[in-house]
Amino acid sequence: MSALTEKVSAKEKFGFGLGDAASHIVFDSSVAILAYFYTNIYGLPPAVMGTLFLVVRVLDAITDPIMGAIADQTKSRWGRFRPWLLIICVPFAVSCILVYSTPDFDQTGKIIYAVIAYIFMTLMYTAINIPYCSLGAAITADPSENLSLQSWRFAIAPIGGAMGTALILPLADFLAPGDRASGMQWAMGIFGVIGCIMFLICFLTTKERIEPVKEENLNILRDVKILAKNDQWWILSVYNLAMLCGVVVRGSLLVYFVQYILNQGSSVISMFMLATTVAAVVGSLAAKPLGSKVCKIRASVWVNILSALIGLLFLVLPTEYWIPAFIVHIILNVLQGINAPLQWSMITDANNYGEWKTQRRITGMNVAANIFIIKLGVAIGGALTGWGLAFYGYQAGVEQQSAEAIRGVLILFTVLPAIFYLITAISIRFYQLTEDKMNTIVTDLSKGQFQM
Template identity: 70%
Template sequence: MSNGERISIREKVGYSLGDAASHIVFDSSVAILAYFYTDIYGLPPAVMGTMFLLVRLLDAITDPIMGAIADATSTRWGRFRPWLLAICVPFAVSCVLVYSIPDFSDSGKVVYAVAAYIFMTLMYTAINIPYCSLGAALTSDPRENLSLQSWRFAITPIGGALGTAMILPLADYLYPGDRPTGIQVSMAIFGVVGCLMFIVCFLTTKERVQPIKEENLNIARDVKILFKNDQWLILSIYNFMMLVAVVLRGGAVVYYIGTVLNKGSDVVSVFMLGGMFASMLGSVLAKPFGTKFCKIKFSFWINLLTAAIGILCFFVPSTFWFAILIIHIVMSIIQGGNGALQWSMITDANNYGEWKTQRRITGMNVAANIFVIKLGVAVGGAILGWVLAAYGYATGNVAQSASAAQGVILLFTVIPAVFYILTAFSIKFYGLTEKKMDRVVNDLSKGEYKQA
């Protein structure tokens, strides 16, 4: 694909709907699932946090396998698009199972929770790695890719809203007084919507960027090639730190509103929807700002500013909940731009890896990045559960102690701010500037590579 070729708005929207579908699960895992397991399902916070961490460690095995399988796939529809059709129905089923409460003993419920969470994780891996790999197959132009990712992260919050802002109000509307059943049915509805989004993504996209040469499936070889990519290693640290911060703060929202602000699901929806629209605005702004300024410097200041605002929020009295909402919206605008920059840099690192090693391992590259991101989600969820337990958070919908409220405040403000600061400084070591990527893409278009 030449640098001057443009992707149509129709294709950008269709591609973006695939991520909106993924975020029905991803965003609910960040913002709602911990609350569901502790306050509705009845898992102790420490058990919940440990389960999040241990189950996600399976991704160390499944993610590179799925990435290598996707790279080795060859059909008339491409390498990555067929997986969207093949997995969308099991993906929807997993959404329902993870939010179901069986009539088992306490130990049986723990086993079921682990099994359902593993199944959802596997289905998310099987569909999300090909989806994310698809972005690098649509264009190799770094500017057009940033535009693609800006569209993606402007539309993605639609799925996130279904999995976060809409789930509790819809559950209460469908089954008043029976929130467990309401959540289960709501996720079934959202699962069907997710299926339709993936189908539209399949129908509206076209894979243009092909690997330089086809080779047999060899996971060990591709992992070795991956670790030769020094920029991927730096980006992995950046992604991990960022996701820990995002999950800590996102997962604490429901607890913060209920325990600290003493508000109900209506205010939860206001926070979630406000954050969603703010994130969409931030994604739209990422393209002009990311083009005008260096993406690396822009990302550095985004994360540092987010940390500063989070620390500021710690000192705002809970009685001023509207001021806290405004702070939440401002942080969401800033972080909305970060997502588009993050995935644009992931694509750049993939192209750089091909230029350096003479092998394009898009699926493996994306799988490795998604594993790091999911590891950040797992560690963030584990820290969330462990801090809640350390500060005495009680399971079930009961009044919480002052100590538990203090733990929730720290999880919503100071603790994620520490990880945002680490995120900001990690990206300072990343070297794929716009000038560098222009050379990489130009060399690849001519079949040339880095000279030894």
């Protein structure tokens, strides 16, 4: 059996999924908790918080392609991508602690510290997540096996997401009653150590099977030019950017929505966060059978259209009862759980298409570019959240907000994500890598044949 189409064991799929669970400790907390932490606990003004998210992420425009190119050129007995899981897992854990620390500085000092800590966490996330995401394309090139691998990945990833979202506030209150700042630091320290262990298990249980057809020396500019020739990557860039903007705006505002619109406390907030995790697992498990019966492009179109329309229901749901909103929240996150494996399966397909079209496999660069777009979506979504809150007069650290600020939370939580989800649905209609097309490409690659 060709290494391109070799079956992947359940053990390896599980180990691979643990790597993303570790990554999601940082990613999900950045989406759902960090904005709340910076405004309500650390005390940053919303506009400053939003600008911080955007400006620091600009650094990724430089670091992501560099890391992708370095990963592509890495040579070791463990492969190109796996060694980085071993090297960076400890600094990754340290970054989790530092970004949730609250030193006793003045306002200027707090901003400077937040920038430095956030940059360090971003760099560590880049250094370990780009090789991890590239690893999936090095495990298998078979479209069906890849979708299965990504389904396992996104069914397991919410374990880490739960740590960074649903569990952090209850654990913080348990570890340091009455001192949520210290409690969150301790909680993220514990989760960082767990994430480190998850990365080590991922390193030990996975195997790189797919090697580049053509080896060349490190040349970032050349690889960027090769990537630019991949027309399907450009389509996915619009798709990923719009999707992540929608995910982040809604995710960042969930805590505010539950607290100020539904008038509920930390226990209900944690229930919403936990429901996010469980629903994402259900959706991820449904992605493989759905993708086997329906074209994944068509499935993604409808998943995002439904995400837009169902999200608007929060505008008309009664606010005196939180259960209806909770049910809608679960439905939305099942849909998002379906979206994630489809998204990453298409990213892998675009990587194989790029090799078929250009005769050069630049997995690390391809993944780095996609992750940069995803992180740019996170940055823009976070910035829009902060700027939107500031526009509607939200006051950091103030328990009682104005009616205008509360109305702003509802509008930002519903209308803005719906717009981004509709853009996502429209963009992916132009994507051309159907399963039949990919089967032809994989067969050609296995024979050393390329686009004529």
